[in-house]
Amino acid sequence: MKRKNIALFALLAMGFWACQSGENVTEEKVFIDTLTIDRHLSVLASDDFMGRKPFTEGEEKTIHYLESELKAMGLKPGNGNSYFQEVPLVEITGTQSPTMTVTGQGKAMSFETGNDVVIYTERVEEEVSVKDSELVYAGFGIVAPEYGWNDYEGIDVKGKTVVVLVNDPGFGSGDSTFFKGDQMTYYGRWTYKYEEAARQGAAGVLIVHETVPAGYPWLVVQSSWTGAKLNLDDANPPYKCAIQGWITRNTAVQLFQAAGIKDYSGIAKTKGFKPLALGLKASMSVQNEIKRDMSHNVVAMLEGTKRPDEYVIYSAHWDHLGVGEPVDGDSIYNGAHDNASGTVGLLTIAETFAKMETKPERSVVFLFVTAEEQGLLGSAYYAQNPLFPANQSVANINIDGLPAYGEMKDLTITGYGQSELDNYAKAEADKQGRYVIPDPDPAKGYFFRSDHFNFAKIGIPALYASGSYESKEKGVEFIEKKTQEYLDIRYHQQADNYLPEEWDLKGIAQDAVLLFNVGNKLANETYFPKWNEGSEFKAKRDEDMSLKKK
Incomplete structure (x- = not known):
């Protein structure tokens, strides 16, 4: 060739x-x-x-x-006599329920998993679900004392499912002193959103996807958050939300319209924002196949x-x-x-x-x-x-x-x-x-x-x-x-x-x-x-x- x-x-x-x-x-x-x-x-x-x-x-x-x-x-092995460092992982292959159903405010809505919503779990359990879980809009899902910011202030989300925006309030503000402006802080990362929702005791967390603030299109969500997922196999894992996932902007718009909320993004960027109960309840589930195994880091040294x-x-x-x-x-x-x-x-x-x-x-x-x-x-x-x-x-x-x-x-x-x-x-x-x-x-x-x-x-x-x-x-x-x-x-x-x-x-x-x-x-x-x-x-x-x- x-x-x-x-x-x-x-x-x-x-x-x-x-x-x-x-x-x-x-x-x-x-x-x-x-x-x-x-x-x-x-x-x-x-x-x-x-x-x-x-x-x-x-x-x-x-x-x-x-x-x-x-x-x-x-080159010498980097781990004693071995070139490998064993990394214990658990593989969770999740099958999403065909739909996420949402009821309330006089409406019954159904959203197709894969196209409208992507859900998965990090819990090592054969079946995980939320049923009639109250939806709460928690803005960007951030608790940042150094910025005087708490999107969970004044509400108990234990057992509920929070809906949060991707990135952080500074994005698109034009103000480099508001968080870090267009430079994403760790508060803007999806990993943080899931971690904070878990700290708050939520049963589920759904991030609203938008391509520009996320940095990647919905296709990436579909490919990266479906099928087999790996996690460190921790003998004493911390609490994690039962359901973690993403919803498309169109799905979010339908939810917020049903709840009577206008300019959902704008209000979340306002200092002093308080979380809002949407008056809606969601149900969804994931069936899991679980496999434990060792993966490997490879390491050599001079x-x-x-x-x-x-x-x-x-x-x-x-x-x-x-x-x-x-x-x-x-x-x-x-x-x-x-x-x-x-x-x-x-x-x-x-x-x-x-x-x-x-x-x-x-x-x-x-x-x-x-x-x-x-x-x-x-x-x-x-x-x-x-x-x-x-x-x-x-x-x-x-x-x-x-x-x-x-x-x-x-x-x-x-x-x-x-x-x-x-x-x-x-x-x-x-x-x-x-x-x-x-x-x-x-x-x-x-x-x-x-x-x-x-x-x-x-x-x-x-x-x-x-x-x-x-x-x-x-x-x-x-x-x-x-x-x-x-x-x-x-x-x-x-x-x-x-x-x-x-x-x-x-x-x-x-x-x-x-x-x-x-x-x-x-x-x-x-x-x-x-x-x-x-x-x-x-x-x-x-x-x-x-x-x-x-």
Whole structure:
């Protein structure tokens, strides 16, 4: 097969690093070639790997492929004598009741699951239901004392089903001081909505989907929240709502019209909003098949020559969505961009470290995590059960979705301003003739949507960056078009395939070199980067580092 832009291209970068005091400055030539990237992509994103879903033959093929490649590089196992960290998961395959029925206000309405509403449960029970559960409109479903905001104030929702909006009140306000304006806070994430509803004792929680504030279309809800879902297998799980789910905007409009509520979005953004009983009752159920099994993180390391008990941790998730219902004859979610590209990027970085003549002074860890698509579960398990102490972990560099559009002029940092790692990334971007920008679409909350978030939550400074805004050759509009096309027809859909005739792998190589150089600098100095003032993760890191000094 002919492969454009592959056979003759190798990206060269000059990596420079120095220890904190400035001595022992070393120069290293770094080559990451697109032939290697193509080889790995052709395997990991192939139909033979069956969409790389945990608990499937696709997992077995993926983790053993990674193990084989890491062994061949000469890298040590990262978990004692093993390249695997077991991650206990429970798989819940839910079958939704055909409809959600709603009665009250003189009306009887029926909404079709899948098209109008998507429901599921995280309770490990064979059947879960709510029957004639009172519906309560709880605005954005947020309790945020620092903002003086409580959408549950004055109402008891125990045993009831709350209807809440996606994102947070600041979105679309034009006021960057109202929450964080268009930059999504964690209060805007769907995970938070479910967590808070559970804390309030609700029996059910339904999020109103709208494409712009959610950051993805209804098709993503349909594909991501149906079928088999994985959760960490916790022996003592916290309380969770019986029913969790989403409703379309059209469904929401019908409910609010029946309840006589106008401008439901506008009133929810008003400070002092109080939750409203809708005078409606909902019934719905989920039948579950339950399966417990082990998935696996894959981990290798290169031991440091001087400070082996200090760790730079790279991460990328190897999993995707597996096999689903056929669309245009294709039933396999190959996940080429998400995240075979990041997995391959990390493999090439690991190989580059392994081939270095001068090994780094700190240890470098290469962690391929499972079940990101199911809620960042592999990295969550690692964060709860770290193989390397958090206060001896220098930084996390996370790789999730690298550009296949050729070399880029930008380096977009998601979570820009959070930590000093921005400075490391900028220094390497400057050497490649690139400029650094924050995420241009902060409303989508990407900082909370990949595995670096779990490292941040335990205090480890995290970098999540790639070229994603301006093509070196084709400009901004070309990337905007490609990004929208990806979101519309490929993201979490069967169409996310590796297309060697179309993909220009120089962008993946360019980012891999940059992220290698960032990690290599960190691995050859004595300094521990810090979270910036104002970061919500700074207090945890400061606490952990103070314990390290005792």
